[in-house]
Amino acid sequence: MPVQRVRRVVRKIDPWTILKTSFVFNAVMALVTVLGTVVFWSVFVNAGIPERINELGLTIGLEEGITLDGPTLFRSVVLMAVVGTILMTGVFTLAAVVYNLISDLLGGVELVVLEETPAGRKGRRAPSLPVT
Numbered sequence: 001m002p003v004q005r006v007r008r009v010v011r012k013i014d015p016w017t018i019l020k021t022s023f024v025f026n027a028v029m030a031l032v033t034v035l036g037t038v039v040f041w042s043v044f045v046n047a048g049i050p051e052r053i054n055e056l057g058l059t060i061g062l063e064e065g066i067t068l069d070g071p072t073l074f075r076s077v078v079l080m081a082v083v084g085t086i087l088m089t090g091v092f093t094l095a096a097v098v099y100n101l102i103s104d105l106l107g108g109v110e111l112v113v114l115e116e117t118p119a120g121r122k123g124r125r126a127p128s129l130p131v132t
Contacts, residue, residue, distance in 0.1 A: 001116045011108035013096045022092035023085070030081035037077045041070055 044050065050068045057066035103109070 001118065004115050004117055006113050006115045008111045008113055009108045010111065011103050012100055015093050015096045015100070018096040019089060019093045023089045026085040026088045030085045034074075034077055034081050037074070041073065045070070 053066050053068065057064075
């Protein structure tokens with residue numbers, strides 16, 4: 001297939017589309033973070049590391065030792081994931097609005113795209129409609 005170089009200019013990014021897309025992306029990443037924390041914590045506990053850390057704290061002279069509380073960790077991770085999702089969605093949407101303002105002044109971002117044309121349509125152009 002013949003390949004043709006085509007220039008495209010991105011002049012506007014729809015903030016509503018960025019809002020929806022970035023919210024879904026950030027929500028999925030927050031879910032991955034929370035599930036990764038759960039897996040990490042279960043491996044951490046099964047290896048006996050919290051008990052060893054507590055024993056180390058008692059050995060170096062801490063009276064109460066060092067206690068690692070799983071539910072407190074999970075609450076803080078979920079809270080950070082929710083706040084991060086909302087914050088990053090807002091940042092991405094604001095960046096789209098700022099891009100639109102800047103592209104009004106400078107003309108946008110120019111991309112060079114390679115476009116494949118089918119063999120049967122090599123020399124033909126699309127029919128144009130008469131202008132009245």
